Amino acid sequence: MYQERPSRLAGAVVWTNTPTGAGLRPVLPDGCMDLLWHEGRLLVAGPDTRAHRPDGPPTPWAGLRFHPGTAPALLAVPAHELRDRRVDLTDLWPAADVRRLRARVEAAPHPATALEELALERAAPPDPALRHLVTALAAGRPVAAIADELGLGVRRLHRRSLTAFGYGPKTLARILRFQRALALARRGLPYAATAARAGYADQAHLARDVREFTGTTLTELLR
Structure with a gap:
């Protein structure tokens, strides 16, 4: 359990x-x-x-x-x-x-x-810039706009993201979007509505990301 x-x-x-x-x-x-x-x-x-x-x-x-x-x-x-x-x-x-x-x-x-x-x-004090990045990406904000808000170039933000998260901000944004979709689907929302609310272009886009991150389908995951 x-x-x-x-x-x-x-x-x-x-x-x-x-x-x-x-x-x-x-x-x-x-x-x-x-x-x-x-x-x-x-x-x-x-x-x-x-x-x-x-x-x-x-x-x-x-x-x-x-x-x-x-x-x-x-x-x-x-x-x-x-x-x-x-x-x-x-x-x-x-x-x-x-x-x-x-x-x-x-x-x-x-x-x-x-x-x-x-x-x-x-533990070290949390980095406010990284906290802002996670919050903004989770809300679906574009990476370039977030970099401007933080006073960083896109390349510098990418380097900081590699150190902090293990991958660049675009990959982090995809993973956070996948987690949003998974939470919605677990609540019983239809897949098409899940894709739209999580920020995917369509249900097929959601299916591709699920397959890439998990090696299986959303239906199998929910089982």
Whole structure:
């Protein structure tokens, strides 16, 4: 069973997943990065551009999902280096530091809350420009207009986006639009209306994006 709650870290989500069926559901692109706890290991999930399908038997996971663009400052690694990857935290931080953190999470009654506390201790203040970018893209604003509002050129905004999100602002905008459409479809909105309200040209456009990001159809996803 999957459960989540808002984190005390701004914009983040604390979650646990204890599978009860045949396996774990695919993790879909959402513009976020996660700090994970799984079978005694601390891992980092980088930003996805396609569905990630966990390997192995269904076992419990705990995690902290960061607000888009905020994890790289805490981890001290550019997001594009982790794109479509799951890596052990020891690949990013000194092994001795990770051992101490791992022991702390292992001793905690709730590993997900322990991950949240670790992040709260190390988190940097959010970048207002990146927050504005995410909000504006989610509202469907053009990238060039957002760059002008921020006083940045499109190329400079692209470079900053690679570091913060793992990909450029146009890809982030597509992923945020896909997530909007998925939320609407899960509420039972017909696919054509979902496409229109989420900002797609038509239902076929929505279907192409779903196929590219997930490798399947919207109908299969909703099942």
